Amino acid sequence: MAEGQIIKALSGFYYVLSEGNVFQCRGRGVFRKQKVTPLVGDRVVFTATSETEGYILDIRERQNELIRPPVANVEQAILVFSAVSPDFSAKLLDRFLVLIESKEIAPVIVISKMDLLDGEGKETIARYVHDYRRIGYEVIETSAVTRGGLDELATLLYGRISVFAGQSGVGKSSLLNALCPDLQLKTGDISTHLGRGKHTTRHVELLEVAGGLVADTPGFSALEFDEIELDELPNYFPEFRAYGEGCKFRGCLHIAEPKCAVREAAAAxxxxxxxxxxxxxxxxxxKERKPRY
Structure with a gap:
């Protein structure tokens, strides 16, 4: 038996990296019986049946797990949002941040396509950059065309397992190609009719980029909070935590409670x-979602 890490899952096969070699593996039937699905990023025990093939026997305990995208043991999430085309969406970014905060994964905000901004657009993005940095988030302004910000991003990727995530069409694949031209990932144009990007990445795969492993994932534009309880939500807004200690009531949800320090800070x-x-x-x-049983 040997140990390795799943770097790609495709059509029922799991590609396991072990000591520099990649084995195309199937999962044992026990996983289906236990309703356990191996994920990209999983550290696994497997047996090799040849120099290139094998069977996965066991999955080591996961550090964390994401459902959308389906990947495990992520050390940081690179949340890519374009400055334009599609336009920057702070609300969608905040949805991503809540999910990542709930998984205790370090988020990095990357704003792409900075080369396409005009004067007014630069001012708008600069305000968002200031706000998120003030909260404590790492924010990098990038361009795959001018290569602005790429050295800073490469430094953060080195030696870590990262997931690239974000709305379709924001330029995730373009940034990865700029960092590592040998990847030659497919990129897609923005549909001007829908204002959305065409899906260009079809499966999750860990790619070697800038000395680290990066999960390039299918683009998506919606996130649900199914795994998060309402009373947990304030914890996933870091700036709320600092002011929340000053609230009159313990467990304050910062909605309509009297003497709520968070509401006062927002008003100020x-x-x-x-x-x-x-x-x-x-x-x-x-509050509107259906109860879980």
Whole structure:
């Protein structure tokens, strides 16, 4: 038996990297009986049946697990959002951040296509960059065309397992190609009719980029909060945690409670108003979801 890490899952096969070699493996039937699905990023025990093939026997305990995209043991999430085409969406970014915060994965915000901005657009993005950095998030402004920000991004990727995630068409594949031209990942144009990107990545795969492993994942534009309880949501807004200690009531949800320090901070502008608005929207959404049994 040997140990390795799944770097690709495709058509029922799992490609396991072990000591520099890749084995095309099937999962044993026990996984189906236990309703356990091996994920890209899983550390596994396998037996080799030849120099290139084998069977996965066991999955080591996971550090974390994402459902969309389906990947495990991620050390950091590179959340790619374009400055334009499609336009930057702070609300969608905040949805991603809540999910990543809930998984205790370090987020890195990457704003792509900075070369396409005009003067007014640069000012708008600069305000968002300032706000998110003030919260404590790492924010990198990039361009696959001018290569701006790529050295900074490469430094963060080195020696880590990262997931690239974001809305379709924001330029994830373009950035990865700029960092590692040998990848030659397919890129797609933006549909001007729908305002959405064409899906260009069809499966999850760990790619060697800048001395680290990167999961290039299918683009998607919606996230659900199915795994998050309402009373947990304030914990996933870091700036809320700092002010929340000053709330009158323990377990304050920062909605309508008296003497709520978070609401006071939002009203004073110490918390970005749009972040608080997004929080209220997420609360309303979670209250309307069907109960789980």
């Amino acid at each position: 502008g110490d918390i970005a108003p749009y972040r608080y608005d997004h929080y209220l929207s997420f609360v309303a959404e979670m």
